[in-house]
Amino acid sequence: MSEIKAQIIGLGHSVPEGILTNDDLSQIVDTSDEWIYTRTGIRQRRIADANTSTSDLATDAAQKALKDAGIRADQLDMIILGTASPDMVFPASACVVQDNIGAKNAAAFDISAACSGFLYGLSIARGFITSGMATYVLVIGAEVLSKILNFEDRSTCVLFGDGAGAAVLTPSENGKGVLSSFIRSDGAGARSLNMPAGGTRRPTSPETLEKRLHYIHMAGNDVFKYAVRAMGEATRVALEETGTKASDVDLLIPHQANIRIIEATAKRVKIPMDKVFVNLDQYGNTSAASIPIALNEARQQGRIQSGDLVVLVAFGGGYSWGSVAIRW
Ligand SMILES: CC(C)(COP(=O)(O)OP(=O)(O)OC[C@H]1O[C@@H](n2cnc3c(N)ncnc32)[C@H](O)[C@@H]1OP(=O)(O)O)[C@@H](O)C(=O)NCCC(=O)NCCS
Structure with missing residues (x-):
């Protein structure tokens, strides 16, 4: 029997429909498609509408990941959400997601590790799973950065976009996993x-x-x-x-x-x-x-x-x- 690993058994992601191109941005700040593309590689980004928050995108990604994994929300032991743009300073956006999906048996908390939040979440999930303390862990990375961007500052507003992705992890003994x-x-x-x-x-x-x-x-x-x-x-x-x-x-x-x-x-x-x-x-x-x-x-x-x-x-x-x- 090989050692227990934490394996990803389901994935999902969600991005808002709204697209903001480099040309659109050049109407807002003094920039150009040429500058943005050659300095960053970015052509366009997705931008959430006024009614959409981080937990909304996270919930959609989470539901897709659960479906992909073939498990129910009430089987989750833990929801870890990495974000730098939570719905509120507190409570955790992970708790909002928990309520939205009906994960009534899960502990839910956010991680503040900015762009590294998903990998921090995977590391924590791995620890809980390999130690036997959790069976199903949902790790989410979700952001609505457009609402904390200064659209008068061309050096930052051209770089970021909105979206969410989620993974379900569980123990495996088949050599696959983290x-x-x-x-x-x-x-x-x-x-x-x-x-x-x-x-x-x-x-x-x-x-x-x-x-x-x-x-x-x-x-x-x-x-x-x-x-x-x-x-x-x-x-x-x-x-x-x-x-x-x-x-x-x-x-x-x-x-x-x-x-x-x-x-x-x-x-x-x-x-x-x-x-x-x-x-x-x-x-x-x-x-x-x-x-x-x-x-x-x-x-x-x-x-x-x-x-x-x-x-x-x-x-x-x-x-x-x-x-x-x-x-x-
Ligand atoms: C932001 C970044 C693209 C800037 O690229 P750069 O080649 O370093 O450009 P600089 O900051 O040296 O700026 C060069 C010039 O372009 C200008 N500039 C900045 N943003 C601009 C924009 N959107 N459009 C046009 N000109 C711009 C600057 O004002 C500067 O002009 P100046 O020389 O007259 O002062 C680059 O530094 C970067 O990607 N950094 C990492 C950012 C990041 O990924 N952060 C998140 C990490 S998780």
Whole structure:
């Protein structure tokens, strides 16, 4: 009997219908399709309507993942939701999802690890499952970042989009599932990527509103350089911990922030771009949702087969970063 692993048995994702193209953005701020595409690889992003929140997209993704897994919501022991754009500061958006889907036997909580939230969630799910403390865990990454973007700041508003992705995990003894998980943080990065106001450091006031402090603020260049280093390190750790080589990886699914970050990471770890999944041209950076959306699209497109070695790698605010290697 082989060791117990946490296996993904269902996936789902949800994106809003509204599309905002680079040309649309050039009507709002001083930018162009050419600038955005050459600097980031993004062509368009999905934007939620005024009535749609993070938990709405998360609920849709969760229901699709449960259906794909063939289990009922009341079988879930835990719902972990990674997000930087929750419905409210509290309660957790995971609790809203729990109520929406009727997961009455589940503990539900959010993780604040920005773009790394889904991989942090997978790591926690793995711990609970392999220790025997949970049988069915739902991990979600969901964001409506468009509502915390300053559409007067061209250096941030062109980068991000909305969406959600979800995975159901359960114990397996067939050798399939999570082989390694690695998560790290560097709190010094809080200075380069943050939403300054609306918490207890700078509570909402007329002044914070006027200074546009309730939006994402970012020093793009600092984030860029750190991301390439950290995602390279996290991929290398996944290979070391699984005793595999770059050539053994069937598909690398990196956080979809910027094509130049992805290409630089792939080059560092010597994985050719034809083994790297990219969909950021369609969705932009959906933060915690980017990896589960990409994972589900990769599977739907037949890019992942049974037995494949799939490596997920993320980087985001915190700073936070990590990797998860999966035998599919
Ligand atoms: C944001 C990012 C695309 C900027 O690309 P860059 O090549 O570093 O560009 P710079 O920041 O050096 O800016 C170059 C110029 O373009 C301008 N610029 C910035 N955004 C622009 C836009 N949307 N359209 C046109 N010009 C823009 C800048 O004002 C600057 O002009 P200046 O030289 O006159 O001051 C890049 O730094 C990046 O992707 N960083 C990582 C961001 C990220 O992914 N964060 C999330 C991680 S999870």
